[in-house]
Amino acid sequence: MxxxxxxxxxxxxxxxxxxxxxxxxxxxxxxxxxxxxxxxxxxxxxxxxxxxxxxxxxxxxxxxxxxxxxxxxxxxxxxxxxxxxxxxxxxxxxxxxxxxxxxxxxxxxxxxxxxxxxxxxxxxxxxSVEVTADVIHELASLLERSETHARELQELNRTKSELIQILSHELFTPITTIQGFAMTVAEHGDGLSREEITLLAEGVARAGDRIRRLVGNLAAAARLDREGVEFPTRPVPIGAVVERALGEFPRDRERIRLPEDDAWGSAQVWAEPELAARALVGVLENALAFSPDEEPVEVGVSVRDGELELIVADRGPGVPEGMRERIFEAFTQTDSSTTRTHEGLGIGLYLARRIMRAHGGTIGVGDREGGGSVFVLSFPALDGTDPAPQDAQLLSER
CATH class of the missing domain: 3.40.50.2300 (Response regulator)
Incomplete structure (x- = not known):
């Protein structure tokens, strides 16, 4: 040897x-x-x-x-x-x-x-026996952190796979709509009336709006992942936040009912305007998707307990109590079946909650009297914020 x-x-x-x-x-x-x-x-x-x-x-x-x-x-x-x-x-x-x-x-x-x-x-x-206990303790901690990291990566991979699957579905629908309308015009354009062409163009525009909002939501989510809570903020009139959000719904503007012109008063929030508006976009998109076409979606504002509240009320089916936390998770709808009829990627409300938390605010949902849901986005109010009295009926329904 x-x-x-x-x-x-x-x-x-x-x-x-x-x-x-x-x-x-x-x-x-x-x-x-x-x-x-x-x-x-x-x-x-x-x-x-x-x-x-x-x-x-x-x-x-x-x-x-x-x-x-x-x-x-x-x-x-x-x-x-x-x-x-x-x-x-x-x-x-x-x-x-x-x-x-x-x-x-x-x-x-x-x-x-x-x-x-x-x-x-x-x-x-x-x-050596002198170091064994400490090292075993440290290695156990490292193993625990490694296992936690592995679980997080596994969840991330699952989420990515689900995102790709849902994205494929959500993009497929408006793209198919645009292609179908384009083919109709190409093949039968000479025989179409002006009214029919207008309807087709309206359909294409709505499909484009949907894709634009989808891309905007994904871009905002990526920005939050990249910047966390380090994005720049400044005093912003809440009316400006609302108007920016309404710009995402040019063809649904008549379905969104606002208070009288002076309802916003001097109300301001400390916010990043684009992200704050994106939070409202997520809530409005959900409300419009689930409300009957003939029912308006109402937007209001109030200040209570040092917080400025944006209120969005719809006449949809409402949110079951057991789902009121889950709907703010990514890719969640109250109807999660494969036969669901409502559009939406399921990240709008998730993104809204992330944005509100990043601003030091909250978002919640409750029942609306007579049917429907009331979503409340609560921002920390700036000193001197004083919105004018608003639609008493909307507030009384909360």
Whole structure:
């Protein structure tokens, strides 16, 4: 049986000599070489190709981490064992990340040092008892974080797959509408009346509006992921937020009922205008999709308890109590069946909640008297905000 050839690297001559004597005293081992710093240890490993390298953690020339990493590069079959006076968790983990298979604390018994060398030769790890408990605790924490990260990645992949599937469906519908109308005009244009052409054009425009809102929602979601809560804000009149949101519904404007002209008063919020409007777009899109065509969607504003509330009331089927949190999750509709009849990607309300939270506000939903839902977007109000009295009927229905 061939002896285990051991390289010893330590900047203290007394330590090198003591370990060399210990290794030489074992009939199964021999000293392959000694080194006083990392550079010398790496060069010696390249030259003698030891079976085991016992290296000091804090020696000059880059220390044990550099020596361990580069010894494994120049002599891949060499098993590296760290030798250190340090028992702290950080040092141990740093050496483990560098590729050592063992960690021996100086002052450890001769038997344990020889035992560690033998185990490392077999590719088996070994830690001094002084550091084992701390390292196991840290490794357990790392494992837990790794498992949590893996679950998050798995959920992210699931969400991405679901997003691609839903996007395919949601984009397919308006694109098919546009293609169908275009083909109708191309094939039968000469026989179509002006009224029929106008209806076809209106359908194309609505399909385009839907695609534009979809892209806007996705862009806003990406911006929130990128910027978090670091986007710039400023005092914004709430009326300007509403008007910006209404611009996303040029063909449904007559279905959205606003209070009288002076209802907004001097009401302002501290917000990023585009994102604040996007939150309202998500709520309006939901309300328009679920309300009968003949029923208006009403928008109001009020201030209570230091918050400015944008109120959107519809005459849709309402939201079951058990769904009032879930509808603010991504890709969720109250009707989640494959035969659902209402349009929508299911990210509008999810995005609205993310935006409101990023502004330090909230969003909620309740029942509307007589049927339907009332959504409330609550922004922290600026000092001096004073909206005029508004539609008492709408407020009384909350």
């Amino acid at each position: 061939e002896r285990i050839r051991v390289l010893i690297a330590d900047d203290e001559a007394a330590v090198r000599e003591a370990i060399a004597d210990l290794v030489s005293s074992d009939p199964d081992m021999e000293v392959a070489g000694t080194a006083a710093d990392a550079d010398e240890a790496i060069a010696m490993a390249r030259e003698v190709r030891p079976d085991v390298a016992l290296i000091d953690v804090k020696m000059p020339g880059g220390g044990g981490p550099r020596a361990a990493k580069e010894i494994r590069e120049v002599s891949p079959h060499t098993h590296v064992v760290a030798l250190s006076a340090y028992e702290d968790r950080r040092t141990v983990l740093e050496m483990l990340r560098a590729g050592v298979v063992g960690y021996v604390v100086k002052g450890t018994s001769a038997e344990e040092i020889l035992y560690t060398i033998r185990r490392s030769m077999r590719g088996q790890g070994s830690l």
